[in-house]
Amino acid sequence: MDEMQQALFDAPPPPKLPVYVPEEFPFFHGAQSMSETGFIASDWVSTLSTVDKNLRELAIELAARSTQGEVILPEPKVMFRALTLPLAKVKVLIIGQDPYPTPGHANGLAFAANKNVRPLPRSLNNIYTELHTDLGITPAPHPDLSAWQDQGVLLLNQVLTVAAGHAAAHQKIGWSPVLEAILTAINDRATPPVSILWGNHAQKHSALLSNTPQIRTAHPSPLSASRGFFGSKPFSETNRLLSLQGQEPINWSLPLS
Template sequence: MNNEQPALFDAPEPTAPPAYSTEDFPFFFGAKSLASRGFIAADWVSTLEPLDGVLQEIARKLAARSQAGEQILPAPEVMLRALSLPVAEIKVLIMGQDPYPTPGQANGLAFAAAKNVRPLPRSLRNIYKELFVDLGVPEAGHPDLGAWHEQGVMLLNQVLSVTASNAGSHQKLGWAPVIEAIIATLNARKVPVVAVLWGAHAQKLGTLMNNMPQLRSAHPSPLSASRGFFGSKHFSQINRRLAEIGQAPIEWKLPAG
């Protein structure tokens, strides 16, 4: 028996683009099915269940694009990976834009990638640079942010899918109601969630987070990081905000690759 099978969220991207059907997208079968099969935490069901029809329509659109020859990223089973973190355990929400469009990179968590991806995505490299300046945490040498996720840092993109080599290609696919419902659930939490909004796209969602402490700066992409992301010291600020509401700080140092 092979005991060294890769974990669900570490599964490598296939070398040849698959042609997906609607049934290949776990969310096609609804929120209760997602939770029972371990794709999302159980306390997200009440948020997503009213959107089962929306998710089914997204699955149909993605399947049609895939059948027409588009390579859809990331793999269907990790598109909702951010929701594998229970609502009750979330301390911090870091908003991204959409998944990395380079095949083999996107793994369902904003700004993150599979541990073996090289070179590091450029936005993430800038995040690591700011983390070092802010807290003296050295660059991990890999792009796997799973350890942050496990501590309660929700790494959520505004769009959960993309066509390979075509950034932003799914912005009008229909993900907006899903993301807005997720944010509404977090905004209703009795213990506030610290929201980190990097860039104008993320900051447009700030009006949905009136009960959440917000940290804002430029996006960490190479095009904008020097306009306010560098020097923002958001990582130390996050931990200060968490302390103010009685939450344990995040250990930002990642395990070595």
């Protein structure tokens, strides 16, 4: 056996990629089951029950793609993480596009990533830069935004899944009715939250959020941040609008460790 053959023999096997069946996606079983198993807050059930058929079809489609070798992100158990925040407690809505397509990054919250991800996603880095300019808050060294969610910030992507390495790959597979149901429920609240709509993709949903105070600026991505995102002061403006509603402002600072 020559050295090349020995090297091939000693090489570790490639990592085993997850292959899903429809039942492994919590939403395959419907909104009521998602609530009972802790994947969404209970007051989202009436909203998502109206799209149970769509959710089931999405689970079947994602499973088929997985069987064909597509790596689906994020993992199923966190796809609806944003809706673990109860509808009744939503004070601010921030709409993203779709999850990060890099394995290990997406965690179910728009613009956020798993805490150990480095370097920071570029859009989030720009968000932190504007946060510092706006409120003087020291940027966190990590991309974990769960402290915002804990205070009532709904970090919602328009599309809740993506193919690894292919941004926007799932924009046309059937998530639109689910998003529309969620936004309609938010808009119909007695005290609608403040909506932060960064970029054209988010702003195309402004009509569904007609009852909410809206902040509309350029997207924080490196391609557009300098064309109206930087200097827009969305965080202080959000807190001003919350105060006008008689609500407590958001503490936008994040743990530094």
